[in-house]
Amino acid sequence: MSSNTSTIFQSTINNFLDTKHTVREFKEVELIQNAVEIHSNNFLDFIDGILKSPLWIQWDFQNNPLKQLALDLAAEIDRLSTLHPEPAFHSRRHFMDVCMMLSYLLMQQERWCDQSQLTSPWYACKEEKWLLLIAAISHDLGHPGLINKKPYELEKGSLDLLDTFLSQSMHLEIGISDVLGQISPWILATDHAYYKALLEKVSKESRSHVDCMSMLLVEADLASSVLPNHGFTLAQRLAEEWRINYPEKSMALTTHAGYLQFLKSLSFVSPQSIEARIPQALQITLSTHP
Ligand SMILES: [Zn+2]
Numbered sequence: 001m002s003s004n005t006s007t008i009f010q011s012t013i014n015n016f017l018d019t020k021h022t023v024r025e026f027k028e029v030e031l032i033q034n035a036v037e038i039h040s041n042n043f044l045d046f047i048d049g050i051l052k053s054p055l056w057i058q059w060d061f062q063n064n065p066l067k068q069l070a071l072d073l074a075a076e077i078d079r080l081s082t083l084h085p086e087p088a089f090h091s092r093r094h095f096m097d098v099c100m101m102l103s104y105l106l107m108q109q110e111r112w113c114d115q116s117q118l119t120s121p122w123y124a125c126k127e128e129k130w131l132l133l134i135a136a137i138s139h140d141l142g143h144p145g146l147i148n149k150k151p152y153e154l155e156k157g158s159l160d161l162l163d164t165f166l167s168q169s170m171h172l173e174i175g176i177s178d179v180l181g182q183i184s185p186w187i188l189a190t191d192h193a194y195y196k197a198l199l200e201k202v203s204k205e206s207r208s209h210v211d212c213m214s215m216l217l218v219e220a221d222l223a224s225s226v227l228p229n230h231g232f233t234l235a236q237r238l239a240e241e242w243r244i245n246y247p248e249k250s251m252a253l254t255t256h257a258g259y260l261q262f263l264k265s266l267s268f269v270s271p272q273s274i275e276a277r278i279p280q281a282l283q284i285t286l287s288t289h290p
Contacts, residue, residue: 009039010049017053017103019110026281029104030230036096043081043092047074047137050099055107059129066130069179073137076165080142087145088240095137097234102136102220108275121209122271128182128213135183135217138162139190145241147249148191155188189214190221199267212270219273226263226282232289235259256289263289 012035016024024032040046047070050056060067077092086092106129109117117123124132141158148154163180189198189211195218201207202215225231235253242250252258263286268278 005039005041006045009036009045010052012036012039013049013053016100017050017055017107019055019058019107022107022111023276024104026227026277026284027229030227033097033100033224033227033230036100037093040096042078043095044071044074044078046092046096047071047099050103053103055103059126061126064130066127066134066179070130070133070137072169073134073162073165077137077141084142087143089234089237090140090143090145090241093237094140094234097224098136098139098220099133101223102132102217105216105220105223105270105272105276105278106132108272111275112271117271120271121207121212122216124213124216131179131182132186132213132217132220134179135186136220138183139187139217139221145245147242147246148193151193152188152191155191159184159187185210186214186217189218195265199269202269216270216272219268219270219278222266223268223273223278223281226266226268226278226285228281228285228288231263231285232256232259235262260286260289 012032015021016029016032036046040049051060051067051070077095081092106124109123112118112123138158138161139155141161143154143158146154159180166179188194198211198215198218201211225234235258239250239253242253253262263282266282268274268282273279
């Protein structure tokens with residue numbers, strides 16, 4: 001990365017991931033996403049950039065092994081991209097979107113200070129924030145651009161690749177089974193076939209912490225797709241990804257009606273998304289697509 005590009009990129013990230021401004025206009029979020037896409041040459045630079053933001057520096061802790069793991073995973077994803085062509089949607093650009101939106105959602109917690117929120121099943125503690133970031137980085141690891149033929153097929157594939165990477169890398173001190181044990185249910189929850197079931201579970205008073213953390217990752221996975229301008233662009237990338245193997249699904253998504261149908265199936269319910277006004281973004285997008 002040239003030093004000029006890298007300065008623009010870092011100041012964009014620093015400006016966005018700063019607890020002094022927890023809520024942004026949607027247009028601003030989209031401009032930042034565009035700037036990040038243009039100015040980050042690879043995934044490692046991107047992850048390195050967000051970890052240098054005021055937000056992630058504030059969330060770092062002594063002897064945090066998950067920081068180096070995040071960087072090493074990003075480098076591995078860059079390496080894999082030189083071996084296999086990336087799908088049009090499930091590419092490093094999507095991984096960046098998910099990491100950005102996850103950071104943005106978690107940043108909303110900075111305004112929670114009363115005890116009732118801190119004991120809420122929706123509250124992510126410091127270590128969980130880092131584990132959610134690891135999950136955001138790796139949730140679509142090795143995605144082939146296909147749709148699941150059986151439940152959790154691609155998500156299990158990503159977890160297998162992550163397991164192999166952890167076993168072969170220098171991260172044995174973290175406790176591979178601990179990391180995988182915590183993030184596996186979150187990553188499995190990104191299988192969209194189970195979205196409605198998860199939504200029902202977290203809408204109940206008896207919602208569990210693991211389901212809430214899963215929903216946070218799922219909402220970060222989906223949030224960029226509901227933004228008024230960026231959302232339709234992303235839908236077109238997914239249509240391109242499906243063009244050869246699923247021509248009918250692909251065609252449907254290229255129309256505003258198909259995109260609207262997808263939007264109408266979504267509902268953002270976490271307190272973090274509500275604070276970030278993602279439900280309002282969804283409503284605006286629904287009202288602006290004919
Ligand atoms: Zn995803």
